[in-house]
Amino acid sequence: MTSIWGTAAVLAAVIAIVALVIYSVVRDKKSGKPACGGDCAHCGRKCGGRGS
Numbered sequence: 001m002t003s004i005w006g007t008a009a010v011l012a013a014v015i016a017i018v019a020l021v022i023y024s025v026v027r028d029k030k031s032g033k034p035a036c037g038g039d040c041a042h043c044g045r046k047c048g049g050r051g052s
């Protein structure tokens, strides 16, 4: 049962990446940037951003 540690390591890495993505999205929202990166002319405001 050593392979469980490999699985746990992969899982931890995935969780870390997801957390980083969520954090960056939240940070962008707080700074007034929509989730699409401000390109609402192309995203059709699906991101829920204000657009320009």
Ligand SMILES: [Zn+2]
Residues within 6 Å of the ligand: 034, 035, 036, 037, 038, 039, 040, 041, 043, 044, 045, 046, 047, 048, 049, 051
């Ligand atoms: Zn957008």
